[in-house]
Amino acid sequence: xxxxxxxxxxxxxxxxxxxxxxxxxxxxxxxxxxxxxxxxxxxxxxxxxxxxxxxxxxxxxxxxxxxxxxxxxxxxxxxxxxxxxxxxxxxxxxxxxxxxxxxxxxxxxxxxxx
Amino acid sequence: xxxxxxxxxxxxxxxxxxxxxxxxxxxxxxxxxxxxxxxxxxxxxxxxxxxxxxxxxxxxxxxxxxxxxxxxxxxxxxxxxxxxxxxxxxxxxxxxxxxxxxxxxxxxxxxxxx
Numbered sequence: 001x002x003x004x005x006x007x008x009x010x011x012x013x014x015x016x017x018x019x020x021x022x023x024x025x026x027x028x029x030x031x032x033x034x035x036x037x038x039x040x041x042x043x044x045x046x047x048x049x050x051x052x053x054x055x056x057x058x059x060x061x062x063x064x065x066x067x068x069x070x071x072x073x074x075x076x077x078x079x080x081x082x083x084x085x086x087x088x089x090x091x092x093x094x095x096x097x098x099x100x101x102x103x104x105x106x107x108x109x110x111x112x113x114x
Numbered sequence: 115x116x117x118x119x120x121x122x123x124x125x126x127x128x129x130x131x132x133x134x135x136x137x138x139x140x141x142x143x144x145x146x147x148x149x150x151x152x153x154x155x156x157x158x159x160x161x162x163x164x165x166x167x168x169x170x171x172x173x174x175x176x177x178x179x180x181x182x183x184x185x186x187x188x189x190x191x192x193x194x195x196x197x198x199x200x201x202x203x204x205x206x207x208x209x210x211x212x213x214x215x216x217x218x219x220x221x222x223x224x225x226x227x228x
């Protein structure tokens with residue numbers, strides 16, 4: 001799986017958009033970008049994933065650059081409950097085979113301040 | 115949907131004792147993963163199963179660790195004998211082995227070996 005680079009920490013004001021960057025310059029054509037987060041003392045939680053088009057769901061938006069070498073996770077209106085470690089992971093999509101394990105890096109600690 | 119269920123939530127044991135952690139994946143999910151999390155090493159994949167068959171156990175630290183999945187609805191991770199350095203939070207996760215599904219993690223078992 002391609003490696004990712006994320007800033008170790010970021011701050012965001014409550015109610016503002018949180019933009020979390022991720023660099024994945026060695027991503028392969030068949031690798032997806034996945035985002036998970038881990039709130040303190042809980043298991044990681046799936047947020048969103050995408051291949052090359054921008055994606056949006058009820059939790060967040062994912063913007064992937066045209067060359068796919070970087071992406072940004074956007075939480076449009078951050079709340080205190082969004083304080084967590086956010087992980088950006090790139091890997092092939094599940095295809096019924098065996099090569100789809102998730103490897104977590106150190107992620108970005110996002111702190112949402114009141 | 116009750117999610118991924120892990121038991122116990124907390125376990126304190128003495129060095130040398132056998133420890134068994136349990137996991138019930140989400141019904142319909144055919145892939146199951148065991149992770150370990152510590153401050154020093156972050157989230158590490160220990161082993162994963164596809165259709166109840168172990169696919170990759172390269173993350174299992176040593177022979178003291180073993181994992182089984184006797185059926186689609188139950189898995190165990192056993193440590194025998196336990197050592198203080200095994201103290202960590204152990205997470206179980208499940209997913210479907212096809213398509214762009216994210217992993218669903220359990221709440222984890224916090225293991226303390228004294």
